[in-house]
Amino acid sequence: NAGVTQTPKFQVLKTGQSMTLQCAQDMNHEYMSWYRQDPGMGLRLIHYSVGAGITDQGEVPNGYNVSRSTTEDFPLRLLSAAPSQTSVYFCASSYFNEQFFGPGTRLTVL
Amino acid sequence: GENVEQHPSTLSVQEGDSAVIKCTYSDSASNYFPWYKQELGKRPQLIIDIRSNVGEKKDQRIAVTLNKTAKHFSLHITETQPEDSAVYFCAATSLSGYSTLTFGKGTMLLVSP
Numbered sequence: 001n002a003g004v005t006q007t008p009k010f011q012v013l014k015t016g017q018s019m020t021l022q023c024a025q026d027m028n029h030e031y032m033s034w035y036r037q038d039p040g041m042g043l044r045l046i047h048y049s050v051g052a053g054i055t056d057q058g059e060v061p062n063g064y065n066v067s068r069s070t071t072e073d074f075p076l077r078l079l080s081a082a083p084s085q086t087s088v089y090f091c092a093s094s095y096f097n098e099q100f101f102g103p104g105t106r107l108t109v110l
Numbered sequence: 111g112e113n114v115e116q117h118p119s120t121l122s123v124q125e126g127d128s129a130v131i132k133c134t135y136s137d138s139a140s141n142y143f144p145w146y147k148q149e150l151g152k153r154p155q156l157i158i159d160i161r162s163n164v165g166e167k168k169d170q171r172i173a174v175t176l177n178k179t180a181k182h183f184s185l186h187i188t189e190t191q192p193e194d195s196a197v198y199f200c201a202a203t204s205l206s207g208y209s210t211l212t213f214g215k216g217t218m219l220l221v222s223p
Contacts, residue, residue: 033211099211
């Protein structure tokens with residue numbers, strides 16, 4: 001099993017550009033989440049999904065969209081990137097509340 | 111919603127000493143408390159967790175204690191080694207249905223040889 005995979009590993013965007021961070025898992029987990037990690041702030045929940053077709057907002061959802069068309073994939077879309085979205089993004093899938101994290105995407109918005 | 115406070119933000123110990131990291135939570139419905147270790151540039155990894163029907167859980171040099179009345183839980187690492195150096199995060203959630211994990215802000219542990 002590959003577990004949770006994320007692409008790309010690194011990305012630099014200009015303010016106003018849009019992009020999609022990809023996340024996939026092969027463990028057949030129903031629950032998936034997106035977090036952002038900023039220095040001194042811990043991990044903050046952006047959006048999550050409890051199954052295909054169902055998504056909900058977390059603590060910091062503004063500026064991000066998600067969709068969940070399959071159990072395996074949970075992409076995160078930045079609609080119009082802003083410097084405040086510079087961060088490390090982690091996708092996770094969950095089984096009985098244990099979170100399995102992907103390797104992360106380091107995003108810089110100039 | 112849940113609020114998790116974690117202390118200290120940084121902790122320096124000598125190799126062989128013990129390290130203790132403390133967390134408090136606000137939601138009395140929370141009943142699952144995991145701890146994650148994150149090495150520099152890597153993903154968080156679960157190291158131990160505890161559920162509210164037990165007060166203490168141990169796994170080799172790592173232990174977690176829970177006081178539900180006071181709403182706090184702690185991570186104890188004994189006989190620390192340089193490879194224990196990392197950022198540690200506590201978290202809290204409810205096991206009823208699906209509840210999101212709320213994380214503390216992290217503790218950077220530095221173990222000096």
